[in-house]
Amino acid sequence: MYSVKDILSAIDKGEEFLVKSDGTKGEKVKEILPDESLLDNSNHSLLGGRNIKELIEESNTPLTTTIGTRSTEADEIDIKKIEKWLEEGEVELKVTRINMHGAPGAGKTCSQHLLLNEPPPEKLTDSTPIACPAVQATRISIDGKNKWKRVDIEDILNQLASHLEETQNKMKISTEAPMLKGDVSGLDKPLEEPTENNPTKNEPFQDELTENKPTENKPTENERFKNELPENKPTENEPTKNGSLKKKLAEVVYKIENARVTGNFKTFTTNWVYFIDSGGQPAYRELLPLFTRAAALNIITIDLTKGLDEKCKFQYRISQNLSPIKTDLKYSNCDIIRSTISSEAMLNHIKIPYVSDMPEPSHYFVLGTRKELITEEKLQEMNECLINSSNVDLKNVIQKKKDLIIFPVNTLLPAGSKEREEASVKLCSAVSNCAVEMTIVLPIRLFTFEIALQMEAKEKERSFFTREEVIEIGKSCRLDKQIDIDNALQYLHNVTIILYFHEILPNIIFVDPKPILDVLSHLIAITYVDHTDLHLVADPPPSSDKKNNLRNFGFFNEDILKIIGKKIFIHDNFKTSHMIKLLKHLHIIAKVENRKEGDYFFPCALPSCDKLIPAPTEIQPLLIAWEINNSGTTTLAIPQGLFPLTIVHLLEREDVDFSPIGKDYYRYHDAMSLRVYKDYTIDIINRCTHIEIHFDGCKEFCPQICELVTDTIKKSSKGLNINDDHIFAFKCSVDEQCYCIVQEDKSSTRCTQCRSHCKVLQGDDDSYRCWFSNLQLPSPGAEASLESPPTTRPTVQPTGLLDTSNLIDVLDVLGDHGYSGVSYYKLGLRLGLLPGTLDVIKENNKGD
Secondary structure, three states, X not given: OEOHHHHHHHHHOOOXXXXXXXXXXXXXXXXHOOOOOOOOOOOOOOOOOOOHHHHHHHOOOOOOEEEOOEEEOOOOOOHHHHHHHHHXXXXXXXXXXXXXXXXXXXXXXXXXXHHOOOOOOOOOOOOOOOEOOOEEEEEEEEOOEEEEEEOOHHHXXXXXXXXXXXXXXXXXXXXXXXXXXXXXXXXXXXXXXXXXXXXXXXXXXXXXXXXOOXXXXXXXXXXXXXXXXHHHOOOOXXXXXXXXXXXXXXXXXXXXXXXXXXXXXXXXXXXXXXXXXXXXXXXXXXXXXXXXXXXXXXXXXEEHHHOOOOEOOOEEEEOOEEXXXXXXXXXXXXXXXXXXXXXXXXXXXXXXXXEEEOOOOOEEEEEEEOHHHOOHHHHHHHHHHHHOOOOOOOOOEOOOEOOEOOEEOOOOOOOOOHHHHHHHHHHHHHHHOOOOOEEEEEEHHHHHHHHHHHHHHHHHOOOEEEHHHHHHHHHHOOOOOHHHHHHHHHHHHHHOOOEOOOOOOOOEEEOOOHHHHHHHHHHHHOOOXXXXXXXHOOOOOOOHHHHHHHHHHOEEOOHHHHHHOOOOOOEOOEOHHHHHHHHHHOOOOEEOOOOOOOOEEOHHHOOOOOOOOOOOOOOOOEEEEEEEEEOOXXXXXXXXXHHHHHHHHHHOOOOEEEOOOOOOOOEOOOEEEEEEOOOEEEEEEEOOOOEEEEEOOOHHHHHHHHXXXXXXXXXXXXXXXXXXXXXXXXXXXXXXXXXXXXXXXXXXXXXXXXXXXXXXXXXXXXXXXXXXXXXOOOOOOOOOOOOOOOOOOOOOOOOOOOOHHHHXXXXXXXXXXXXXXXXXXXXXXXXXXXXXHHHHHHHHOOOO
């Protein structure tokens, strides 16, 4: 009799024969181990249809290892217990999700290295793209000191082995438990030593083995079982389905079990943290909310040498090259803090599968870098300025101690130094003490699922999988049901920035989102970098005409994506057309017609406006914003990403188009002129704290413009996952720091600062009232023209009601005024129907 342990030990030592108890040479190892699988090759197999010999030969980790003075050999592998642990095991985690914010060069990446007690970057790092995949770390305690340590796949496997060991010590499986699919009894029983008259159950006779002959038309029990499974019958000329995936899953489970039986495991840590770094360029910040979710803690990194109100100079870094970003949209440290706090505060918290306790609201931690370059007096002055600022909502900002908001650090302390370790421990403790972790009861099988996705992606050099591939991996991890797969993907999408847009790309899951985010980031960077460095972003570089069309007008063609993303658009399942489809779905780009400059419009690629045209006075600019209350002080704010999404939503309408190009019009990523209803132009300006609408047309037309913009604001808010509780306001004519907020009745206002409470909607000045009320219409006897601006329906006393008998007369009147029956939209506006009403009519009558 030979046990599995004897065989595995012999294989590990490289012995060709087993040694009997009397010291004589036994049977060859290869003859003891059958070639058929010890497990069923169905989707539920952990070893993926492979035998123990294959498993060992293909693994880089031996089954025996020496730990200290103790030599531990693998005991008999109990597959039933592993299956039960994988299917039923779960662990309660405390997870802190952290988003990193800050201007370019503020030290976000260096701060992350310090938090993880890793050496600072040796050279200038490339600019962070829109967002980075989450960095996983665990909080550990060494000598009573809190530290965070980055974890990789091997770490997670070893920690899972620890959990498996602890679980198996408690687990008692009844001997009456039903067997798994396929015969796995050979793993729990010693293998009988074959004799001439008594071969092992699954082993061919010795003479048949020597002659390399197949068993005489008598399949083994395992083979009979497998042959009965429909899924294990490959079609002609078709390889067995998903063999490589099962091989990978076998490796995952094998490594976990190997680490357990050899004692090479680490204590399972229940305190986890996910860091998500983000780019600081203005355009990147506008796109960030579309790819990340609200975090429990937001670390806002500021460069202390810049001061709070000094405007940052934006730069783009790639391959040790610096390119200044020519933009007038400059942020100070205070602007970064304010916009981050206000934007994150507006985000709705999403429901994450498996989460039992979610902290609300989001909290903020202000991290000041380069403290070694400023004095204590300067630092104190900056703290006092922040505390006394009426423009920053501080109620959820973590304070180091009373009257100290900024946590100063030196991120460039030498690697391995005692000073760096102490700074790391101090910073880790400060962030950990924020106590903003969420409680997650997570199935063990989800851990193996995530690991298997990563391992398969790395081996195949893929950044995405098809849903079919993901389902097969999930089944092998005991995620057998559709809801299990969906919940797992939703969890990973929300926590780890694995991206899955099931509404528009249901067949694609981005295991590593970096390539697609890099494509979008580089598309913007084309407008940043110098011509001599353009090949670093797109190789071959786009022509001067294509670059100018993108930078000056915001237009591009699909072929430029093929150049930027040539490494990821080589797969049939993900082409540039899929990328375009995704960008349109997220309303990042708009399809345009009959434009020689390009087929798509990308507002984030445009430069910033350096000079504004004086606002009209006959119609006062209308402000749209969110109201922020801070200790009795009211300020206005808008969420990041709202402006470009609003522009794209507007351009997707049939009644909105581009304005002409010229000095009297805007075409910038923070100011845009658009032609509405063919004859009128509106200017939409991003003021960082609010969106400003300018209109110099007919006052009677203002309510329609207001509704038009409001409708797109609502759609953009939904896309950003923020509450649609925006307000209307006007600039106060008395106090520059004051706003007149429009009340719900649309006929009164209240001021945020001045004591006079300007009643701009209640006086005789219709330059304010025109936005919300219908003014005097033309007299009933005046001749109406279909070319005049839309108004409400005239309140003329009717002489009688129209019915179907008047249809011919109505058509004759319309024909006399040039109505062809084609452009019903303008007719509806002229008759007083609102744009939203006409949109509903159009939607309900498609195809008519």
